[in-house]
Amino acid sequence: MPTAHEPSELPAALLADPEMIRACRTRDFATVFTLVRRRAGVYGSRIAALCGMTPSRVGEIMSGQRRLAHIDVIERVADGLRIPGAMLGLAHRPWEIPALASPAEPKPDSGSARASALTTTELDGVLHGATGANVSHSTVAALRSSIEDYWRRDDQHGGAALRPAVVGHLRYAQQLIDSGGGGLLRRSLTSLAAELARLAGWSYFDARQYSIARSYFSQALHLAEGIGDRQFIANVLSCMSLQATYEGDAREAATLAAAAQDTARDTEAPDLVMAMLHMREAFAHATLRDSHNCNRSISKAHQHFGHADPNAAPQWVRYFDETKLIVDTGIALAQLGEHRKAEPLIAEGLRRENHDQARGRAFHAFWLASTQLRNGSLDQSCATASVALDLATNVDSPRVVGHAREFHARLAVHAREAPVLALEAKMREAFG
Incomplete structure (x- = not known):
């Protein structure tokens, strides 16, 4: 193993050096070892230890007295010195770019915890009961502020780390609703719970935990349906459409996007929402390599955007500004295979x-x-x-x-x- 003062792998500048590339391509290990010693400070004895050779053998190779021909020895050199396999005419080595592991889905409690301990849900219920279920305008305002902060953090740092906090806030909002709290504020509270459920689904989607994401999106739909918020229902359907695109089911993605448009159509100030929904549909058609319908959806997105009044649109869709329209148009064209048209749009966005x-x-x-x-x-x-x-x-x-x-x-x-x-x-x- 490398010592504390040695690099964990060869410097990128050395790997990209034309002399090193030529030496690896021709399997000229005398030059390879010499460059490693001079440029990376890894001396012959250390090369020998890393590559499973004797120091004398390494010395003979460096002096040109011996050559390496056996593939297993060449592989040991690649792995020991961290020389990418392609440079030596080998397949990619296992250490090069580790495979992306699928995130583990949470497992039910195995029962190893003490039987007398309260579960998280039970503890939340006890604490909630002790503090009461009074809901005021300040309660609603605090929840709304938290959601806005979560979305800012999602933009800056990704959604995966937000999951515990968002789910906790969702549980709290649901308890307030279930306990009958809220009175005249109940609709606002339910609307915020729907947004928290969508945010929970989004954070699990960003973590590539698609089955859990789907369950939270379903909860968001149920809450939004309860208050008849058609635009927000369409918003959740658009999230589900995007997830279906990621999961490789472009036909389902197109169906969900079309259903979202039908839901939001003829609502109050729908243009910005419709622009976003048509772009989601464009992604699905692009994945299907359906040029006609993809370009048709892009055109409709631009038409609706041209008529939109962002100040009249719901807060949650105002992220879909001109910059987002431009970059999403480029991405849809790139998915469609029209890379010449796509590049300047994505670059401008x-x-x-x-x-x-x-x-x-x-x-x-x-x-x-x-x-x-x-x-x-x-x-x-x-x-x-x-x-x-x-x-x-x-x-x-x-x-x-x-x-x-x-x-x-x-x-x-x-x-x-x-x-x-x-x-x-x-x-x-x-x-x-």
Whole structure:
């Protein structure tokens, strides 16, 4: 294993150096070992230990007296010195970019806790009973402020870490409703509970825990139906549509988006809501490679946006501004395969975006990198992906990590190129 003063892997600059690339491609290990010693400070005895060789053998290789030919020894060198497999004509090594594990779904209590201990739900109920169920305007205002803060934090840091807090607030709001509290404020309280349920579903969606997300989205639908809030019902359906797109069921995604439009149509000031819903439908049609319906949905999104009055729209949809319209149009076109049209739109959206929106910017930077790659700009694509990685390291969002790994998979055909090798080193640092 490396000592404290040795790098955990070779410097990215060395891996991307043309001399190192040529030496690896020709399996000239005399030059490889020499460069490792000079540029990374890993001396012959340490090379021997890392690669499972004797120091004398390493010395003979470095002096040109011996060559390595056996594949198992070459693999040991790749693994010991952390040289990406593609550089040596090998398959990707297991340590290079670890596979993304599916997040574990929470399991029921195994019964190992003390039988006398209160469950979280029971304890909440006891504390709630002790404090009473009085609901005032300040109660509603505090819940609304918390939700607004959660959405800001979701933009900045991702939704995965918000799950416990959001679910706790949802449980509290539901207890207030179930206890009969609220009186004239009951509708407002139910509306806030619906928003908390949607936010809980969104945070589990961002954590790629799709089955749990679906259950919270269903709860949000039930609450919104109880107060007849058609626009919010459409909002939840749009979240479910986006999740269906991620899960690979684009036909269901298109159906859900269309149902959301039918629900929101003819409501008060629906244009901004309809613009967002048509863009969700465009994503589904793009995934299906349905160019006609995708472009039709994009056109309708722009038409509704042109007539929208953001100040009259619900608070929860005001994030869908001109910048979001531009970048989402680019993403839909990229999904459709129209990369030349998509690239300038995504780039412009990324340029306009608020720097506090770290997760969105990370997503959009990976989308831009992908379109640049499809358009033949490998160097520019890797540079953009490097920016995306910088953003991703400050965000707790397994969805972002998933986008990073999907982009990395597209680089396989360029695995020996210097910018790819440097990017992979940065990915290992970020995710490994």
